Amino acid sequence: MLETENLGKTYPTGDEALRDVSVTIDGREVVAMIGPSGAGKSTFVRCINRLVEPTTGRVLLDDRELTGLDDDELRNARREIGMVFQEYNLVERLTVMENVLSGRLGYVSNWAALRRNFPPEDVERAYELLELVGLDDMENKRVDELSGGQRQRVGIARAVVQEPKIVLADEPTSSLDPETSRDVMELLTDIAVERDVPVLINIHEVDLAERYADRILGLHDGELVFDGPTVELTEESKGVIYRGEEPPESATAVGTTDPTDAETTGRRAEPEPLSAED
């Protein structure tokens, strides 16, 4: 379970990117964080694994406080967080298998890592994941020979091979065309169920969030202004998130979602067809 308590970040420039954000993410939930450009979505995701140091508040993963860990402890704790990036962050000249196995680097000795000497169970796990992400038989291809969608699948396999307690995806579809974006979102939702792990996705495209996420977190100007099941995301709530409008009386209040209720999907039952320019 991931918990943030009153998480805040003010950059040295004085930009207050996050204010008092408290959320709990558990089970096999797919949670989409949406909000206008500059709302603080990336900052939030990066504060969780302390790629960005929060200024205030706490981050807890299964009751272990990540804020406050020293460098060595943090390195260990990061193994439990699978990261998926917008630009994939793969090593281009290495193969698909080498990139996936790099997700196990935190678990083997430096010497074994140098010789790329991974235990057979890691290799087996990597093959399993390549099948899950639809890249079986591609293990020996170099990453620079792959399409964007295939690269993101490698990125997802690398995150999941860590056997993380949560997967964080920072704009995973931004570099992809609409159809590939849908495939990647579908894969992330499959991963949540198949690997029994919560997935938090920071995403621009609200239609993708509505179609694939169980729950929406809406940020506006660094503040969490919506936290609820996707089915409760109304036009009014989008006004609150994207235009800073006052919430209507009946709006889903922040913090009303029961995180233990992750089995019940909040996704829209009948997703509206996506338009060509998505």
Ligand SMILES: Nc1ncnc2c1ncn2[C@@H]1O[C@H](COP(=O)(O)OP(=O)(O)OP(=O)(O)O)[C@@H](O)[C@H]1O
């Ligand atoms: N390294 C930094 N130094 C100073 N200010 C920053 C830094 N990174 C982000 N900010 C500021 O913090 C605020 C939140 O930025 P952030 O990138 O987290 O938002 P975002 O919602 O992810 O935006 P986008 O959707 O455009 O990626 C913005 O005002 C931004 O200018």
